Amino acid sequence: MERRGFFAGALASPIALSAPALAEGALPEIRWRCASSFPKSLDTIYGAGEHVAKRVAALTDGKFQIRVFAAGEIVPGLAVADAVQGGTVEAAHTASYYFVGKDPTFAFDGAVPFGLNMRQLNAWLQAGGGREVLREFFEGYNMVSLPAGNTGAQMGGWFRKEIRTVADLDGLKFRIGGFAGNVLQKLGVVPQQIAGGDIYPALEKGTIDAAEWVGPYDDEKLGFNRVAPYYYYPGWWEGALNLSFYIAKPKWDELPQLYKDALESACRDSTIETMAKYDVQNPQALRRLAAAGTQLRAFPREVMQACYRATFELYEETAAKNANFKKVYDHWRAFRDSQYQWFRVAESTFDNFAYFMHAREQQRP
Template structure:
């Protein structure tokens, strides 16, 4: 009997009754490795990659698995871009501004001093031109990116001594993440770019005078308050730092349409979950830190003003020497202006009122 004729004339019920199985095109199993820039002990920020991997596995029915590796297991924390670009790993989870030394534009995909808050950053990425512009840039590195979490506005860090005015910043050796160091340097500080897992020993030994990481929940785990009692706010260099999943372009292109959709959905889920965890966990941690003797302080006004001016000067200089920066920052800065106008009348006013109430 002719198989094709049987299927055409009998339909699926007749085929099954006749014992002739139709052809089934099962998807081949996919196994990827993800290199994180963070240690496992930081369950919030490292955990975003785990959330992503768990979602990919669940949505694919176990046919697509991503193994997650902490910083140092497959490669150093700051080696992940090279790893993804070269194809030695399929993907990474990192803070793009770690790699501003390759090109300052990496910082625009994460956070720049006096940039966007977390909601504004997500709006720029998903509904503005952010994702489009950053993907055009990352294509030079054989990378496609997906938003992979946000910490929300960060704290300003831990200091051995009080910072009462701008002059106290002069000569201060400060571990500061990513692009913020360029501005710190312009106001007299000495920036140090150190991976999260190496900050405590450097602070303990006196190699650095101050350090910032993220916020109360992570900082409490890392124990910075034991050796640097002054806890400053806000982290003006990180109003809404976005992490990214960096994926090797060829690896992504090789996926089926279904698996590409799974990657996109899993990344978006991890993006939302990560900040939700920080927002839920930070308040209790902050109360515990202050209850334990940590001295909470705002940065002095003259330091904030000097840093803002230095940042704007820096961005102007980059516009004249980095064409990619000029293109992306023009869109970024316009979006920031519009967002600040909107938030001024809504979010900010509501927040100020609520924070003044005794609840």
């Protein structure tokens, strides 16, 4: 058994797995297939699923093996939820907001516009009751969802033309996933749901006018800077994106408790690992993109305010006609209000002052 790996997993979770339990020899050998929504070329976001599989194997002495398949190897990236539900695979690694077409409530398991940052979202899911309120929703799809990775705040995407006013959004064909596409539709945008590997050719050919993916590290790998000059920020629809490990509920129920504990621990560890990697990789990639001629642009305040108003109008409209959405939204909104009050007092004040002083120091001759 990998002792170093074992202790890393134990630190990532309050669950401690006992070696004597593994030595009893009564635990079954289990082999699962996991369909990822991501291509292997995006090593960090795809790697979050592989990290889960490796940790589970290490924590169970190799008795519980999960093999991860990249998008398209078993099913397309946007079909992984159906594959889990239909029994094609036992598990999937994905972003839940891909499936808002089934029910907009899925978005809360991934990211929603003007929502929570990474720490706040992790708090809601792990200790603030978020997983509990979402569990009932996922049971309706015969699945269990575990948080398994996070990208942090994302960028606003790559645009072939500048966005100066709200009017510039009218008719814009924008590759954007999740609930945010519905928000932007209210402002005239034509949202496009396109899997990661298909975005570049659509942007290059002009089939779409703009595209968002994750952030500098992944976007550089996909080469978006070669076909669109303007790189906008922030991705107000993803203050943090929780990645999810879907499991067919019958398969989850069959697992010995030790294997459930191993899987939960591995998923928590993957969340920490993925966020750490992006925090290291994104600043370096952004510097390279800027040096290569990418033009960074902040979304104009007028545009941000219009998007904010449209977001909360849509929340209320959706909650009024969707009981699942309303139940999760009411819980999420109350948690968000509490978090914002606290973060404005200490976290935001500290961050803003430190960034301001650093900027002043950088300007000195």
